[in-house]
Amino acid sequence: MKAEIVSQLTENQQVMSEMALSMADQIEHFVELLCEAFSNGKKLLVMGNGGSAADAQHFAAEIVGRFKLERRGLPAIAFTTDTSILTAIGNDYGFDRIFTRQLEAHGQPGDVVVGISTSGTSKNVLAALEAAKEQGCRTVGLLGRGGGTIASIADLALVVPSDNTPRIQEGHITIIHIVCDLLEKRLFS
Numbered sequence: 474m475k476a477e478i479v480s481q482l483t484e485n486q487q488v489m490s491e492m493a494l495s496m497a498d499q500i501e502h503f504v505e506l507l508c509e510a511f512s513n514g515k516k517l518l519v520m521g522n523g524g525s526a527a528d529a530q531h532f533a534a535e536i537v538g539r540f541k542l543e544r545r546g547l548p549a550i551a552f553t554t555d556t557s558i559l560t561a562i563g564n565d566y567g568f569d570r571i572f573t574r575q576l577e578a579h580g581q582p583g584d585v586v587v588g589i590s591t592s593g594t595s596k597n598v599l600a601a602l603e604a605a606k607e608q609g610c611r612t613v614g615l616l617g618r619g620g621g622t623i624a625s626i627a628d629l630a631l632v633v634p635s636d637n638t639p640r641i642q643e644g645h646i647t648i649i650h651i652v653c654d655l656l657e658k659r660l661f662s
């Protein structure tokens with residue numbers, strides 16, 4: 474068992490090292506998109522399924538609350554949190570529409586819409602990013618496994634270099650923390 478633990482920790486380190494070599498420019502671009510949006514009174518809308526739903530909520534909490542600095546709250550909504558909305562839309566229109574409908578309700582031109590999907594293929598996330606583009610929002614995919622179909626439609630695709638879902642999720646939350654740290658410093662210090 475110990476060998477397996479060491480192997481998983483080592484795999485995490487390898488993914489993080491590859492990200493450090495290949496993703497810094499894209500992460501910087503993500504920070505710039507969000508800083509521009511918040512400076513112009515726009516907001517972050519974010520979504521994902523399963524572990525990525527938790528990441529979406531975590532991201533919104535850092536933005537509305539704070540990361541490290543004392544500052545005013547910034548506007549962010551995770552489309553994963555309201556069980557009445559999720560069950561009503563899922564029941565009445567289907568699971569593939571749970572994010573699209575919320576996007577229709579909240580999305581404004583200039584908002585940054587972030588879809589988190591380790592496979593890059595979740596239909597509800599893909600549909601929401603497609604709708605977001607039509608509404609004039611900027612779209613970002615936090616992805617894995619080569620990026621999938623979502624990478625081909627997102628304005629900015631950040632693809633964690635792994636095919637292993639937990640390692641990809643660890644990459645996503647690391648990116649989210651770096652982005653929160655940098656945008657907070659850029660906007661408030």
Ligand SMILES: O=C(CO)[C@@H](O)[C@H](O)[C@H](O)[C@H](O)COP(=O)(O)O
Nearest residue numbers: 522523524525590591592595638639
């Ligand atoms: O957290 C995990 C696996 O680590 C799962 O809950 C996982 O997020 C779910 O299977 C999701 O439905 C996967 O969706 P996606 O990342 O491919 O879009």
Ligand SMILES: [Zn+2]
Nearest residue numbers: 524638639642
């Ligand atoms: Zn997980």
